[in-house]
Amino acid sequence: METQLVDGRWYSTAELAVLLGIDPSSLRRWRTARPPYGPAFVRVSARVVKYAAEDIEMWLRAKRTDPAELVA
Numbered sequence: 382m383e384t385q386l387v388d389g390r391w392y393s394t395a396e397l398a399v400l401l402g403i404d405p406s407s408l409r410r411w412r413t414a415r416p417p418y419g420p421a422f423v424r425v426s427a428r429v430v431k432y433a434a435e436d437i438e439m440w441l442r443a444k445r446t447d448p449a450e451l452v453a
Contacts, residue, residue, distance in 0.1 A: 390434040397432050 397420075398405040411419035412430065420440035423431050 391431045392434065392437065394430055394432075397437065400437075 394405050421436040
């Protein structure tokens, strides 16, 4: 799926941290982990990182666990 880079909602690190209920340092740590973890991001400059709503949604869906699917 191709992410539209100019249309749609974009979140800063601080905004996404609030949305996910985590500390912004977690997002920074995930970005620098090897391999990187977390939703895809765009580094606008050395100090500015943005996250597309579509990428956040895809990442969250991939992390989702349905307990009904675990019962086999």
